[in-house]
Amino acid sequence: MGRRGLIVLFVCVILLASFVVYVISETDFLNGGSVGPDGQSPTPSPSPSSSPNPSTSPTPSPTPNASPSPSPTSTPTTEPSPEPSPTTSPSPTPPPEDPTVNAEDHEDPADYVWDSAGVIDITLNGDSITVNASGVATIAGSKVTVTSAGNYRITGSLTDGQVIVDTDDNETVRLILNEVNIACSTSSPILVEDAKKVIIVLQAGTENYVADGTTYNLEEGTDEPNAAVFSKADLTIYGDGMLTVDANYNDGVASKDGLIIKSGTVTVNAVDDGIRGKDYLVVKGGVATVNSGSDGLKSDNDADYSRGYVSVEAGTITVVSVGDAISGETDVLVSSGAFALTSGGGSNSVTSASAKGLKANVTLIIDDGTFMINSADDAVHSNTNIIINGGSFEVSTGDDAFHADDSLEINGGTIDITKCFEGLESNVITINNGHIEINSDDDGINVAGGDDGDNPMAPPNPNQWLHINGGYLVITAVADGIDSNGYIDMSGGTVIVNGPTDSFNAPIDYGSGTFKITGGTLIAVGSSGMAQGPSQGSTQYSVLINLDGFQLRPPTLIHLNTTSGEVFTFMPTKPFKSIVYSSPQLTTGQHTLYLGGSYTGTPTDGLYEGGTYTPGNLETSFIISGIVTTIGSGGGWGFP
DSSP states (O other): OOHHHHHHHHHHHHHHHHHHHHHHHHHOGGGTSOOOTTSSOOOOOOOOOSSSSOOOOOOOOOOOOOOOOOOTTTSOEEOOOOOOOOOOOOOOOOOOSOOOOOOOOOOOGGGGOOOGGGOEEEEEEESOEEESSSSSEEEETTEEEEOSOEEEEEEEEESSOEEEEEOOOSSEEEEEEEEEEEEESSSOSEEEEEOSEEEEEEOTTOEEEEEEOSOOOOOTTOOOOOEEEEESSEEEEEESSEEEEEESSSEEEEESSEEEEOSSEEEEEESSOSEEESSEEEEOSSEEEEEESSOSEEEOOOSOTTSSEEEEOSOEEEEEESSOSEEESSOEEESSOEEEEEETTOTTOOOSSOOOSEEESSEEEEOSOEEEEEESSOSEEESSEEEEOSOEEEEEESSOSEEESSEEEEOSOEEEEEEOSOSEEESEEEEOSOEEEEEESSOSEEESSSOSOOOTTSOOOTTOEEEEOSOEEEEEESSOSEEESSEEEEOSSEEEEEOOOSTTSOSEEOTTSOEEEOSSEEEEEEOSTTOOOOOTTOSSOEEEEEOSSSOBOSSOOEEEEETTEEEEEEOOSSOBSEEEEEOTTOOSEEEEEEESOEEOSEEETTEEESSOEEOOEEEEEEEEOSSEEEESSOOTTOOO
16 A cells, blocks of 8 residues: 555544544443433433323232252353443423313204104105195205204105205204115205204114215315215214215215214215214214225314314224224324224235324324224324223234324223234333233334334434333334333333344344333343343343353243242243343342243243243353343344
């Protein structure tokens, strides 16, 4: 190499060294944490919770059983590896104090009470109409317009006609559908132009049918009506009968104000949205079945934050939609109900459109209900906050199972995620209770700001947190089991992680942040290349064991004991080379790790209890003397 080449090489080395010094000074990377503007670590604060008294699931305690002690010369004692000084975690961002802002609707108990003696009959005769009272309606061929408030029983069929409500009376109009079949080729078969409130009553035991054409004759400069059943006033559907709507032009049932489904059996087939209430859509009961070319159930008022919400209090809802199954411009609030939702062709489909199961732009709260969700896009999604207080969920999705841009809080319920890209994703995730099982093609839990990727060299984000205060969580992941771009704390509950198997992911990954554990049971097994265990600053003992050699394949039992008996016995479901364990059962003193063997007890998600262990191969013995113990090499962004 000539002199010029040596000079160029020397300059490059100087520039590279300067850059490294700059990165270290900016990120405090070597100390593994971030500092405040004054150079001091931020003060931690307790994890947020909207529930005043969140209950926690009990931590399983393995029954101690004496196992044969190894010869003291078979495996040398390994002292705990030194740990860097802990980084103090910053304060998390709490969820909103009162996210439920939209709850009012137009229902009045008097809506469902009327004098049957005063009912006016409207008879549909194919291409003509008769009314048995005068001064309350006008007739023009096969079109009838109700001009006065009152109760109208409609019977018969129209081959190409309309039933219209257009009254400025300050009272309710009730349309009692009594075996009707109304078709209209150029507009809405049932159209409410003006009224204070309209109640469509489905007469008990009747089947009613409404269908429109593929084109509407609209006034110039307008785009309404745009649904087979269309209302410019508050609309309620009620009764013990059936209504089937075939919407070939646009939406099925739509109200420009509020829409309530109180009861009845409503079936909608629509080329666009199925059932839409602009100000709100409230389902209080009944059976709703929707097959839609766009969204299924929807509220889309984007001009008023106190409107644009969907609320389901009870009922049975089945949706097959090309777009979102249930969508609220502001909130989606579920008290109870039974849901079967398929969106975007299901979890095996790929779509560029929004095809979520349940979607809210602001707050999504579920108190109870049963949910079977098969979605191409996120199964449960909010652009802001999600709170799950209960319910039973079976989820298969091509994207995230539960995704909230700001905060996701789980206070109860049973969640079974059989297929997803990522299971739980949000900036702040708080798990207070519930039974959660996740099978993910990427991360099981991802604490990130809506970005599926992350930069492992970036400093921890002080606004990104995972709080595990209770519950029971089982994760089987292809990528990271738990991935936080910020911080983790765990004070209770049970967490079991299986996977990953590749060395560029880890069962637990918090980068240069911290993982403080003060309670609960944690078992995480998988690859060792980037494996991390709880960090200094914890108050409960933990151990990270990196194994030598190749990954061990199931069925291979992991058994850890002390001279006083068993600590835990676990059967992983995926190949593994690292073991992370922490629980109240782990204390100081001599510990022995066996791999293989057999156990007579009963496993729950791989964790055995109540039996006797027959030893396999003695892997290692070690002493726990500090809060954090690391055995073997690997982990901490290293490579095997």
